[in-house]
Amino acid sequence: MSTIDFTSTVLVDQSPQEVFDAVINVRGWWSEEIEGDTAKLNDVFDYHYEDIHRAKIKLIEVIPNEKVVWLVTENYFKFTQDKTEWTGTKPTFEISEKEGKTALRFTHFGLVPEYECFDICRDAWTNYIQNSLRKLITTGTGEPNATGKPQTENEKKLSEK
Numbered sequence: 001m002s003t004i005d006f007t008s009t010v011l012v013d014q015s016p017q018e019v020f021d022a023v024i025n026v027r028g029w030w031s032e033e034i035e036g037d038t039a040k041l042n043d044v045f046d047y048h049y050e051d052i053h054r055a056k057i058k059l060i061e062v063i064p065n066e067k068v069v070w071l072v073t074e075n076y077f078k079f080t081q082d083k084t085e086w087t088g089t090k091p092t093f094e095i096s097e098k099e100g101k102t103a104l105r106f107t108h109f110g111l112v113p114e115y116e117c118f119d120i121c122r123d124a125w126t127n128y129i130q131n132s133l134r135k136l137i138t139t140g141t142g143e144p145n146a147t148g149k150p151q152t153e154n155e156k157k158l159s160e161k
Helices: 016-023 118-139 153-160
Strands: 006-012 034-036 044-049 053-063 067-077 090-098 101-109
Touching (some): 006 118, 016 090, 016 101, 016 118, 101 118
Antiparallel strands (some): 034 044, 044 053, 053 067, 067 090, 090 101
């Protein structure tokens, strides 16, 4: 396995607290179809997108205004041979101040190019972090998956697999 985990960084004018508050508001930027709590240490939530992707995620590290680490404890992909590819991986959000701005560095530790889902997951995370989460931080409104919402191009690709 490679050690090249997927990483995406955004730089915003908002405070570390505003960035942290947006990150833990998972329904505001990833999916409105989240069941469970998403803000405190040991919280567990379920994510699902149609019958294509399901995951159970536990918050294993939460340092307000600095860091949030998720552990994917269960995962199912409809479109990969190994349906559990994300199981055991750690999506991580690191927040720091940089030259009067706030940097959010997202790294999905364990999401590596060898994974069958890598290209699709890279494209999806890039959209969620660079577009939806950035908008939630900067405008107060993200673009999460929503029931009845038209599919993005990436979601269409997943549905076709």
